[in-house]
Amino acid sequence: MYSKELNSIKKSNRLRKREVFDKSLIDLASNDYLGLTTNKDIFNKAYERVLKEQYHGPKASMLVNGYSKIHQEFEDELKKANNFEDALIVGSGFLANLSMIEALVRKGDTLFIDEEYHASGMVATRLLNKNQVVIFKHNNCIDLKNKINQTDTKGRKIIAIEGVYSMGGDLAPKEMFDIADETNALLIVDEAHSSGVLGDKLTGIFDFYSINPKENHIKMGTLGKAYGSYGAYILASSNIIEFLLNRAKAVIYTTAPSLFDTALGLESLKYIQKNKETIKNKISTNLQVINDILGITSNSLIIPIVIGDNKKVIDIQNRLKNEGFLVGAIRQPTVSNAIIRLIAKIDIEPFVLEKVCKRIKEFK
16 A cells, blocks of 8 residues: 555665564664663562552553552652652653643744754644744754744743754753743753763753753653663653643543553662762763774764765665674664764673774775
8 A cells, every 4th residue: 555655765775674683783773871771680679669569550641540659759769860840750752742842832832943853842843833833953053043033922932952862962052051041931851862871960961061950941851761761751840740740631641651661760760870970981981982983072872973875874784783783774864864873882892882983984
């Protein structure tokens, strides 16, 4: 039924498919930045925590009777660690972005969103009146300022950015926070790829820029990256969290998040806080290897190497796979030009990372 469309995708070397990769491959492709998906101690602690509960499944939505002590404990630890007033656990990062954008942008409000914001946020914008959505150039503070000044907004101004962008690995500039304050705008920061990696306390870009959360700040983070689990959370003022609980359809009409995944996220949070100095040293070591071999300076563990050719990027991925290394081969429409996406995960030994970087440099 869709053979014509599929043939077009195949011809452009953009066909995607699921694959169970050989477990012997060294993983430099996933978002498991800290290698916590293989930490059995964290797994066992989460398992034991769930066993203490009367039930092990969420049963219903959070607003019926799906909200558990595990959810509550995790929310309490998150807001304490991130210095936010309140927290809300959500089923996934995709649902979190749908929840925030669909619910927070009311009649008369305008959303200013970075052109490279995650697809979940862009999907959420389609639920709004198109006149309420203004897309600004990626990480371009001047363009954002101009568009805010040129847009007649009767209600709230809401800005949506990411802490670390998933394909480029680049950080949102600190000036974005200043613009939000100057224009009295709400600022949504998607910290999916920065939480657990950036900052003195490894809590993300707020921490990295030493920004104390304010009433107009909203932070979203996921458990599916550095935390080695599945799910997401929203951090904000008590007023905003209460509003989301009463208006966000992707919160109200979905089953509460998995108890085990939440417990796993909680144990990962505790682990990161306890071992932050060791983790930061490993991040620094691996980023230095990237700089020494590839000449790329980065604050995140996402390292994009532009190839620009779909066929070649797949070829490089396959050649590395044959040598025992798994990297991402990212093509359109996710990126405008094909890239090798290398993740400098801290469970990868520096000498191994060095070898992979040298091979990429040769193949490129």
